[in-house]
Amino acid sequence: MSETPARTRAKARHRRRRKILATGVPLALVAAGALAYGTDTGVFGPGSARAASAAGYTAPAWATAGADGFASVDALGQRGTYGGRDGETVTVRTQAELEKYATAEEPYVIVVAGTIRVAPVGKEIKVRSDKTIVGAGTSGQIVGGGFFLGTGVHNVIIRNLTIRDSYQGVWNDKEHDFDAIQMDGAHHVWIDHNDLRHMADGLIDVRKDSTYVTVSWNRLSDNNKTFGIGWTENVATDITVHHNWFRETEQRNPSTDNAAHAHLYNNYLEDVPGTGITSSYGNYARGRTSMVLENSYFQGVNNPVIKDATASLVQRGNVFSGTSGRNESGGTAFDPARFYAYTPDRAADVPGLVRAGAGPRTSIGVADAQQGGAAPKTATTKAATTLTVARDGTARYRTVQAAVDAVPAGNTSRVVIAVKPGTYRETVKVPSDKPHVTIQGTGTSRKQTVITYDNAAGTPKPDGSGTYGTSGSATVAVEADDFQARNLTIANDFDEAAHQSLDGHQAVALRTAADKVFLDGVIVTGDQDTLLLDTAAKDRLGRVYMRDSYVVGNVDFIFGRASAVIDRSVITLKKRWNGTSAGYVTAPSTPADRKGFLISRSVVDGDVAAGSFHLGRTWHAGGDAALDPxxxxxxxxxxxxxxxxxxxxxxxxxxxxxxxxxYRNSGPGAGAAGPDRPHLTDSQAAGQEIGDWLGGWVPTAS
Structure with missing residues (x-):
């Protein structure tokens, strides 16, 4: 991007504000979350009912079951937790089908039949409110990924699934936040009869004021940071944890931080001697947690029960066999029976009961002939057309552009260009008459599939017709609506040091000039002007949603006039070609009364000098004073x-x-509000949420 000529700016104008609400997207977000769905009172309001499934179908008991414990309590406009029982029952066998129904506005009972391998590895499938996701007998498995429930998501049941194997080979993994089930600000959630194991991070993370949660009859095993609760300064979470089997798990079994009411009973914690995993501690009451721990059984666990001086932890009826180290209690707590009815089993019976009953059951998620239930209908998602690319000639197309060229003009359904691992040195253009295209790397990592080239703004065109200019330098240019990219790297590797005589070092990796662009799990890397988020014309809307991704650069490396959200991503600051540290993250050129750039729940950092980067500067492209970046x-x-x-x-x-x-930023680069550092008020922030940016579009992987 080139700077505009110096020009005196007209005096400040009164700007009209436009608020755009996205259907099903809440107006409250919290740090470190993900795209959230639903509202506190439900999409259709409390007590509303949807038509059941197809005529003549009687839902079996597991499809209409409701939670016990705190998840059964009426609160926050929600009457207990019953999931998708008011909606249709569908069976899914692919990731695309699962995501389609999990992210739908309507209630669904979603039956997972067979093994779904999640791509990219570690992806957490977003779940909207009013859903039951259940494994079909013992066959339902989610491998290499998990689920995420964002702010305001409520009335969700996850049952009878095996969720496993996103582990990346590092036991105390600090780099991969790959959880089996994570919730940030959700409420009324029931996690029941699952087998959760061998994930890169937590098996269950109940975070950011999530509340009215019950976790029951699960097997949790072969993991380090197993089950975290709270992780907030607010004392807000109400949670019940009962009849779970913690086996060969090192820490957080669970760890409960600032929970208002934590009721743990009839759990079995087992550390088997002679294995490679040794328990660090069992149940932990942290911060200002109020915990009741009763009738649980601890076998061979080190430090079975520990608490902070500020926490309250009442123990009663627990059994400790072969344990050592800290076993603590103190303070006063609460009476769980004031909130819901329950009858604990004897602690001595817990090992037998939990070994026999925890984990997926053959009777859940299958048709119940005794009730006259029919089998759930199979999802009827139209299969996408897939074009495969392999640079070694093992597929029909050797280049990505050749596959794009093969997409018919005016196509009306999804075309997935599946790109095998390798480095593709080419430029790619998806023209405006080829919508609904997905370019997806097929490797296990987004680093394995790379599309790169080295044009810069000042690079002469081979036909002698001039230079490429900034927008023309893009390695990948997207001009078609409803475009998606996932699990790959898009780079511009122009060498500034080797081309100092060149006039124009702007070098774009990815340019988007379209609406409804979804960038999911990608790396976009370059130096100056890495990511150009544009629109097809000044009067055209261009919405972009990027999540779980990386953007790398140094000068104005996120720029343009699109309405773009960068969510749950890492923005990496990079030194200049000569080793100096100085730069600008964003350079928006937003039209008046449009949304510009929103960076939410992300990280902005890099190996550069302290205090050397601006978050952004105002770009009035062409000296246009009417713009409002x-x-x-x-x-x-x-x-x-x-x-x-x-x-x-x-x-x-x-x-x-x-x-x-x-608004509400953290870290060493954050600072207090002031004349040179404006902060939004809470009321202003309520109008600057993801839903306001996306304006009715809910990005869904396809």
Missing amino acids: QTTVRDTRLGAAIKSTPWSDMGGFSWKDDRFAE
């Missing part, structure tokens, strides 16, 4: 590289006349 950075961790005055003028225009703000 916008960047909001919220709920994001900022590294020490970010300047204490994070916004900058550009081309004679003052950033203070445009829309630049922060």
